[in-house]
Amino acid sequence: MVFGHQKIESRRLLLREIAQRGPVPRIDLAEHTGISRATVTSVTADLLRGGLIEEVPRESRSDESARGRPRVDLKIAGDAHLIAGLKVSDRSISLVLMRFDGTHVADHECPIPTGRLTPDDLATHIRDGLAALAEKAGHDRGDISGVGVGLAGVVDADHGLVYWSPSLDQRNVPFGDVLRDALGVAVYLDNDANLVAMAELTFGLGKSHSDFIVITIESGVGMGMVLGGQLYRGTRGCGAEFGHTKVHLDGALCRCGQRGCLEAYVADYALVREASSVGGMSLTTPTSQAVSTVLKAAKDGDATARTVVERAGKMFAMGLANLVNIFDPELVILAGEQMQFDHLYADTVIEEMRKSIVEIDKPAPEVVVHKWGNLMWAKGAAAYALEFVQDTAVEALEDA
Amino acid sequence: MVFGHQKIESRRLLLREIAQRGPVPRIDLAEHTGISRATVTSVTADLLRGGLIEEVPRESRSDESARGRPRVDLKIAGDAHLIAGLKVSDRSISLVLMRFDGTHVADHECPIPTGRLTPDDLATHIRDGLAALAEKAGHDRGDISGVGVGLAGVVDADHGLVYWSPSLDQRNVPFGDVLRDALGVAVYLDNDANLVAMAELTFGLGKSHSDFIVITIESGVGMGMVLGGQLYRGTRGCGAEFGHTKVHLDGALCRCGQRGCLEAYVADYALVREASSVGGMSLTTPTSQAVSTVLKAAKDGDATARTVVERAGKMFAMGLANLVNIFDPELVILAGEQMQFDHLYADTVIEEMRKSIVEIDKPAPEVVVHKWGNLMWAKGAAAYALEFVQDTAVEALEDA
């Protein structure tokens, strides 16, 4: 209805459905979407003609009768498009390349100078990284249909605007436009915390859930929320500052300048700081190593280290409980890559959180720990771009 | 599109648009909804024929040219339906009756026995209350097209299920069904905290915003959230337990049995408890009076009372800041009826909150204090029911 773009709407709907449900016969598509079989035939014919999906023979299953005309499965045509996703971190850019069906093609990691860069410099590094990534897979940068980019900081995803990022030496940069011009491809920018939620929604544990939150601990504490099957970003495109949620009035000093932030208790730098100032532990090594030292000391029974680590766990549990009390999600995903944060993902912490949520006669939300590799972020970025590429492809389909 | 109910969809859309924008000419409807003028004419003709809207002469305005054919305003036909809303509290039921256009017809308050009631008893009290309400306006209970009901406790609005409520002596009651059977009208049940958000969205400050949160302080601390123009309820229909958000590790004991809940610092009973235990103030009067005593003492310079009140303010600011950090809303509405809570709505508290949110190069969300009368809840309940009555009415329209 409205605007005469109805056909595009049903094409989009069916493409999404096929992408989500993997190989699926037409009759199931009709069933699930409520679109009539006749229309499914005609719309999928368009998608087939455009090369966005393909038919695959269906292997027979025991749970369905073998009589009658066999179903023909439809799936996304992997070769229709190439999508890249990347994340910029302190000292490197990690990238993945995937097909239109979300399957992995290649990944790559390239170092960049630490510290803040000019937008143009960063764009150049990204361009080179993409070129290297494409080459690894025997492709050219120009073969890529869309690039998702994750950046730490405050990002307005809708407008590709970076209010502030630790990677850039300027504020309020229209970095989406800068990148598009530098790369000559459609670029989709987002805050890195949202990317993990996106990755979970598209490829991970969130596939079968419509309302969940994802917490990540890296050096800061990040959060992404999926509400009603969609990533929720807040109104200024920058919400979900879970790490700067206050857990203690006038508490520990955070690097954001405020006091009592969750991050000031659970982040790596916080652990090290506490252990060395309160406990007199001498920790002059770089943060990442010092963290291991503290955690090891705690495990070995060092009283001070243990206090610090335990408090971090308690604060984390409290923050999590607050989120659950506010959102009442189906699922909480604790996503991370570093074993360092095992102490926060421990059963005791989760148990503590459970005790702090309001009880009702329904099970508490499921809490799962999901260990991803380093490519988690880049995959999320690619997943984000994939949605746009799908839409663009659908809109570009020509009529018969 | 999909399912051949397209026409219903555009009827619904236009009816909503007219309800929201008050009297509005067709050409503006076309403009705002993107529906063509031709279709607007035909759809509004259906709505007119069904008596859901009516034409009103438009008074001329200085800002539009007086030439040409004058616009004809359309507005909701107030007399098309009667909608009731009510809220059950400790000792009484408050009710309002409104027309299809949201205008006030009558209100009523009737006492009920304190303490928990059986579902059937409560249903009977509600039926009697509705009858009295209708009679006040010269109507009959049977004239009412829909009833919105707000209940404290944990409610699954979609299924009309009450998991637990202080008003009922049983758990897991399908109270929506019980009420519908007792009243013979469509009943829409919801948690009372959501109702205030609904009232703000429909009649209040939220009319022009799509993402906001509403905080209410009564004896507990409640919260409702509107995300993307829609009330968000969480997955179990019971989220938004802002009052039991933890603001202090192992802090003050809350009536929910846990420690450190926001409510345990800012609720009336908490203020009184602190002042009498810590400060030795002797407060044997009922809570509501004791609160006034404490607040007055604080204003008059009593050191103890002041400490208690100030801490409550700080905790409240901290809780608010956490919400803002997580949601990044456009607007925060502090809604309440009792002057008692002026101390929490004070400028200093709001200022403190502002200092605790993550800063970006964009203005912080607006914070407004909205004082409503006691009917706020009932109006929200009616607003909730109104949406359903609108939809039902649209679906019932017969084709020409």
Added chain:
DNA sequence: CAATTTAATTTGCTTTTCGAATTTAAGTTG
């Protein structure tokens, strides 16, 4: 009062989708 301006309606056409009938591709049966 004719020209002008703007809103609303009507008309004829296009697009989109659907239901019913038909076709297709199997398995089953005698």
Added chain:
DNA sequence: CAACTTAAATTCGAAAAGCAAATTAAATTG
């Protein structure tokens, strides 16, 4: 193995819904 059964997919004509353009309506202006 020909006839039948079953079930998926397709085809085809019809209906629905919305739109653009043309027309009508109602006001002001000179």
